[in-house]
Amino acid sequence: MQxxxxxxxxxxxxxxxLTQNFGGLKAVSDFNVKLKKNELSGLIGPNGAGKTTIxxxxxxxxxxxxxxxxxxxxxxxxxxPHKVTSLGVGxxxxxxxxxxxxxxxxxxxxxxHSQLNYGFFHSAIRSKRYLQRExxxxxxxxxxLNVFDLMKYADDFPKNLPYxxxxxxxxxxxxxxxxxxxxxxxxxxxxxxxxxxDLIRLxxxxxxxxDVTIWMIEHHMDVMMELCTQIKVIDFGETxxxxxxxxxxxxxxxxxxxxxxxxx
Amino acid sequence: MLRRYSVHLILALxxxxxxxxxxxxxxxxxxxxxxxFMGVNVILSTSxxxxxxxxGEFSCGHAGFMCVGAYVSSLLGVWLFAKDKxxxxxxxxxxxxxxxxxxxxxxxxxxxxxxxxxVAVPSYKTRGDYLAIITxxxxxxxxxxxxNIGPIGGSRGFMGMKRLVNSMEDxxxxxxxxxxxxxxxxxxxxxxxxxxxxTFGKGVSAISQDEVAxxxxxxxxxxxxxxxxxxxxxxxxxxxxxFAYILGYVNPGSFNIMKSTxxxxxxxxxxxxSLSGSVLSAILFTLMLESFRFIIPVxxxxxxxIHIISPDxxxxxxxxxxxxxxxxxxxxxFRPEGIMGNRELGDVFPWLKKFxxxx
Numbered sequence: 162m163q164x165x166x167x168x169x170x171x172x173x174x175x176x177x178x179l180t181q182n183f184g185g186l187k188a189v190s191d192f193n194v195k196l197k198k199n200e201l202s203g204l205i206g207p208n209g210a211g212k213t214t215i216x217x218x219x220x221x222x223x224x225x226x227x228x229x230x231x232x233x234x235x236x237x238x239x240x241x242p243h244k245v246t247s248l249g250v251g252x253x254x255x256x257x258x259x260x261x262x263x264x265x266x267x268x269x270x271x272x273x274h275s276q277l278n279y280g281f282f283h284s285a286i287r288s289k290r291y292l293q294r295e296x297x298x299x300x301x302x303x304x305x306l307n308v309f310d311l312m313k314y315a316d317d318f319p320k321n322l323p324y325x326x327x328x329x330x331x332x333x334x335x336x337x338x339x340x341x342x343x344x345x346x347x348x349x350x351x352x353x354x355x356x357x358x359d360l361i362r363l364x365x366x367x368x369x370x371x372d373v374t375i376w377m378i379e380h381h382m383d384v385m386m387e388l389c390t391q392i393k394v395i396d397f398g399e400t401x402x403x404x405x406x407x408x409x410x411x412x413x414x415x416x417x418x419x420x421x422x423x424x425x
Numbered sequence: 426m427l428r429r430y431s432v433h434l435i436l437a438l439x440x441x442x443x444x445x446x447x448x449x450x451x452x453x454x455x456x457x458x459x460x461x462f463m464g465v466n467v468i469l470s471t472s473x474x475x476x477x478x479x480x481g482e483f484s485c486g487h488a489g490f491m492c493v494g495a496y497v498s499s500l501l502g503v504w505l506f507a508k509d510k511x512x513x514x515x516x517x518x519x520x521x522x523x524x525x526x527x528x529x530x531x532x533x534x535x536x537x538x539x540x541x542x543x544v545a546v547p548s549y550k551t552r553g554d555y556l557a558i559i560t561x562x563x564x565x566x567x568x569x570x571x572x573n574i575g576p577i578g579g580s581r582g583f584m585g586m587k588r589l590v591n592s593m594e595d596x597x598x599x600x601x602x603x604x605x606x607x608x609x610x611x612x613x614x615x616x617x618x619x620x621x622x623x624t625f626g627k628g629v630s631a632i633s634q635d636e637v638a639x640x641x642x643x644x645x646x647x648x649x650x651x652x653x654x655x656x657x658x659x660x661x662x663x664x665x666x667x668f669a670y671i672l673g674y675v676n677p678g679s680f681n682i683m684k685s686t687x688x689x690x691x692x693x694x695x696x697x698x699s700l701s702g703s704v705l706s707a708i709l710f711t712l713m714l715e716s717f718r719f720i721i722p723v724x725x726x727x728x729x730x731i732h733i734i735s736p737d738x739x740x741x742x743x744x745x746x747x748x749x750x751x752x753x754x755x756x757x758x759f760r761p762e763g764i765m766g767n768r769e770l771g772d773v774f775p776w777l778k779k780f781x782x783x784x
Binding site for chain 2 (some may be wrong): 220221222241242243246247252254258259260261262263267270271272273274275277279280281283284285287291294295298334335338
């Protein structure tokens with residue numbers, strides 16, 4: 162599947178000159194970023210700045226108008242989202258998108274589709290390979306749920322879980338395919354400040370435990386300040402500032418983007 | 426040990442009993458044919474449930490694929506094993522008909538599965554109502570194409586399959602059609618159940634619940650859709666093949682949108698995404714359809730006796746096509762989830778779980 166060899170020291174993700182046009186609208190223009198292994202960095206910007214568009218481009222949901230995206234040195238151009246995911250990208254969604262009529266355990270299991278290694282025929286005859294893989298997948302899913310302290314919900318349906326737990330489950334699902342890069346799209350959206358504190362702890366813990374690079378979008382500045390070493394700020398698809406959390410917070414362009422120009 | 430094999434045991438016993446009774450002619454030909462149509466309907470409703478229930482798409486052209494299966498297996502069987510005015514003398518010795526028969530039916534299934542690609546490919550980009558229209562179109566395409574192929578009878582239909590059934594019975598004297606219907610019904614349920622209960626097959630439910638999430642969580646949605654549509658239409662093709670050999674005669678008219686609707690009624694009666702519901706509803710629906718044969722004359726007599734209709738008018742069997750769609754309306758109004766909802770028998774009767782894992 163991968164034509165060129167993966168270089169060990171290639172960045173986990175690199176985006177070069179990414180531009181996306183929707184008709185006449187430039188949603189993203191000339192966006193560049195490089196994420197090193199085990200980095201935890203952030204992407205912020207006002208509503209409609211193009212943050213989620215960038216995530217959708219990375220996960221292969223849109224094909225970029227210009228520029229390229231490399232995951233572990235492998236270009237993703239022309240790849241369907243499920244292929245991009247199997248290159249090692251996991252993500253969550255701004256509005257939770259769990260499979261609500263499937264049990265929690267099945268949610269985790271189905272997300273390992275790229276590593277199934279058996280097809281329709283094996284499932285019909287219940288071959289040795291099928292039984293072996295199903296057992297492994299269930300074991301792995303159980304372990305993941307245990308680690309996330311969600312095992313008690315294994316047979317429940319996600320729609321019946323509290324909101325915060327659904328968020329947690331979605332992150333667990335994104336991790337079940339062993340991604341190298343985890344994209345979190347507004348994980349703290351809709352959480353109260355106590356839950357947001359738990360989330361900060363959770364993300365930090367994931368970052369340490371799962372040996373994964375995290376790139377997140379978030380509106381809660383305190384969450385970003387706590388977690389991210391590097392932050393990029395975009396507005397109307399253009400990068401307007403980048404650097405440490407402290408630097409970004411006091412950047413004049415960022416103040417203008419969020420609070421408006423005071424010369425009105 | 427006994428519990429583990431209880432389902433196999435029940436299947437073997439009930440299958441054996443039906444075949445024994447057919448062989449001893451305890452059951453009349455009429456009862457036998459109702460039982461066989463029950464099997465065909467079970468295959469049809471479970472296979473359509475795969476698309477409409479599990480995958481959440483709306484296919485209303487199921488009879489089209491049934492038609493492909495019916496024609497391919499009929500033509501193949503007659504060409505190989507029977508003397509016929511279209512193909513001339515039999516190509517192979519009719520003695521082999523019995524052994525070739527399951528493969529002839531499967532060939533019909535394979536052809537129908539290939540016809541299923543006609544719907545599977547548009548489904549990559551289209552869904553919901555738009556895909557429903559495509560499935561209707563597919564049904565019409567298949568029917569009209571066959572109606573216009575003169576050599577195989579066109580709209581007059583094609584026959585000669587009874588000769589094949591007779592030559593099977595000449596080889597070993599057993600009621601072969603009930604046996605094959607039973608075998609293929611069990612086979613269909615078996616394949617569907619194994620597919621939807623595997624992690625691979627649960628991708629189907631993932632697509633139905635959130636297709637975008639499914640694709641991004643590494644489910645190859647196009648592949649799953651193709652497999653599901655092909656499996657569903659392939660099994661419909663098998664049902665079609667059996668249907669053709671039970672009747673001994675096929676014509677394109679019997680696979681029109683009316684037949685597709687009939688299958689839809691069965692799926693919705695049973696409950697979306699419930700395999701045991703589909704089996705139950707197919708059995709129930711077949712019985713109901715047959716019971717109209719007796720009920721309608723009674724209603725007719727009654728109406729004449731109390732003089733609410735003119736003495737020159739008789740309520741005919743056509744009226745069941747007023748009553749069945751009416752049933753669909755009543756069903757959607759009062760119990761839209763069908764008999765079983767999306768539950769399996771094991772959820773309704775927990776003690777059954779001791780004998781069988783339903784999911």
